[in-house]
Amino acid sequence: MTLIHTIENSSRSVQRSIPDATVARLPIYLRALKSLAEQGITTCASQELAQSAGVNPAKLRKDLSHLGSFGTRGVGYDVEYLRYQIAREIGQTQDWDVVIIGVGNLGEALSNYGGFSTRGIRIAALVDVDPQRIGQKIGALTVAALDDLETVVAASNISIGIIATPAEAAQGVADRLVESGITSILNFAPALVSVPDGVDVRKVDLAIELQILAYHEQRKSGEPTVVNV
Amino acid sequence: MTLIHTIENSSRSVQRSIPDATVARLPIYLRALKSLAEQGITTCASQELAQSAGVNPAKLRKDLSHLGSFGTRGVGYDVEYLRYQIAREIGQTQDWDVVIIGVGNLGEALSNYGGFSTRGIRIAALVDVDPQRIGQKIGALTVAALDDLETVVAASNISIGIIATPAEAAQGVADRLVESGITSILNFAPALVSVPDGVDVRKVDLAIELQILAYHEQRKSGEPTVVNV
DNA sequence: CCTTGTGAAGCTGTTCACAGCC
DNA sequence: GGCTGTGAACAGCTTCACAAGG
Numbered sequence: 001m002t003l004i005h006t007i008e009n010s011s012r013s014v015q016r017s018i019p020d021a022t023v024a025r026l027p028i029y030l031r032a033l034k035s036l037a038e039q040g041i042t043t044c045a046s047q048e049l050a051q052s053a054g055v056n057p058a059k060l061r062k063d064l065s066h067l068g069s070f071g072t073r074g075v076g077y078d079v080e081y082l083r084y085q086i087a088r089e090i091g092q093t094q095d096w097d098v099v100i101i102g103v104g105n106l107g108e109a110l111s112n113y114g115g116f117s118t119r120g121i122r123i124a125a126l127v128d129v130d131p132q133r134i135g136q137k138i139g140a141l142t143v144a145a146l147d148d149l150e151t152v153v154a155a156s157n158i159s160i161g162i163i164a165t166p167a168e169a170a171q172g173v174a175d176r177l178v179e180s181g182i183t184s185i186l187n188f189a190p191a192l193v194s195v196p197d198g199v200d201v202r203k204v205d206l207a208i209e210l211q212i213l214a215y216h217e218q219r220k221s222g223e224p225t226v227v228n229v
Numbered sequence: 230m231t232l233i234h235t236i237e238n239s240s241r242s243v244q245r246s247i248p249d250a251t252v253a254r255l256p257i258y259l260r261a262l263k264s265l266a267e268q269g270i271t272t273c274a275s276q277e278l279a280q281s282a283g284v285n286p287a288k289l290r291k292d293l294s295h296l297g298s299f300g301t302r303g304v305g306y307d308v309e310y311l312r313y314q315i316a317r318e319i320g321q322t323q324d325w326d327v328v329i330i331g332v333g334n335l336g337e338a339l340s341n342y343g344g345f346s347t348r349g350i351r352i353a354a355l356v357d358v359d360p361q362r363i364g365q366k367i368g369a370l371t372v373a374a375l376d377d378l379e380t381v382v383a384a385s386n387i388s389i390g391i392i393a394t395p396a397e398a399a400q401g402v403a404d405r406l407v408e409s410g411i412t413s414i415l416n417f418a419p420a421l422v423s424v425p426d427g428v429d430v431r432k433v434d435l436a437i438e439l440q441i442l443a444y445h446e447q448r449k450s451g452e453p454t455v456v457n458v
Numbered sequence: 459c460c461t462t463g464t465g466a467a468g469c470t471g472t473t474c475a476c477a478g479c480c
Numbered sequence: 481g482g483c484t485g486t487g488a489a490c491a492g493c494t495t496c497a498c499a500a501g502g
Contacts, residue, residue, distance in 0.1 A: 027440040054421045073462045074502045091447035109338035119436040184442040192283040207348040211256040213413040218320035302484045303480040
């Protein structure tokens, strides 16, 4: 990806840029900490936290070491304090407004998905091309026209776009998003979208996930462990 | 992960086990090849195919080299032949039957998702706990009771389970799936599920994807590239 | 004594660059 | 000449194991 415009270490302040692999796990730690907090646990060792997050303790400690030094040797971490530090690092102290483009089955499911609000994500707008869809109400939101994307983005201070259209429409929508000033895109369409430098695209391809499982499944059942000599 | 019960190289046959990173890209190549085929292109160089898949040509060639040697030096690859070889490797020559557990917004969206059938995935059954849901028709399928999971799995020759329940229910469902003999699970619930060795679990967490984007977004807008000295 | 934070080792994946082959 | 297939260099991530420090 290499989208991090390497600031190549200015003199002061902590060394920027946390490894991608670490960033991807920070939300998991956050959820694990939340769960510990709800159980009334106020302090934990890397051991427990790691277990609760499904990683190995060394990895957890290494990950945290990229953000700073928040633990106490011989004791562990203060749950609330660590929670706050991670939240701050990944920008969870504010809410992020998101627009979903494409209000089909998936778009609608996403807009009704309950898991976002507690994680700093707010679905702020829905957009579609279909005249039948435009004006329709989904929960508290009214579906806007794709033509009004720029207006919608500007009005709602939106910073992330979700593409939930068919594959053919994906590139066009991505272009429109970029024009609107959006620099972070989550793409659910099974298509490659290309964007200018400085714009982040993440892709979630549901079919691919299943195809990967199918591959392993084939391995497991296909050849019944031929350990011939 | 390390779920590949390393056969540690028996004497004959190609060395098994393709790198995970490669497996994850094979479906992408397959789609790119399909697209080329539809444009009437019968032969292609790694250059074009790589571009169409969004990877670099060297990586593509290295990936393919793990499956065998399917190209012609000085010429490139035969689109149909390569397509068949990759499809064979990832088990796309047959259809894989899938059960979705949890027919909420997401489960329903998945069951209506058009992108599966062309990629060798067939939603064969839907299951829920909610008595209101059970018996309901979604497309051609009738929602079955969670209690009948074993029966459903056996009857339809299902090999993959998709967990689309709330987080609290995920572990219980995973246990039921494993009991039913399922060894491949795609988990959409924002929860860690633990399973015995030999069972593959992949996780898709929609909120995490957005949180990762939010992190980068914060980076981009937060500090306006402080390149102080 | 116990647990963190971290150099160092090891592993996996990517990229380079070229020999091999059509 | 041109493109594949691949050893070798490289980069990033994970794991180990231990010194540092409460």
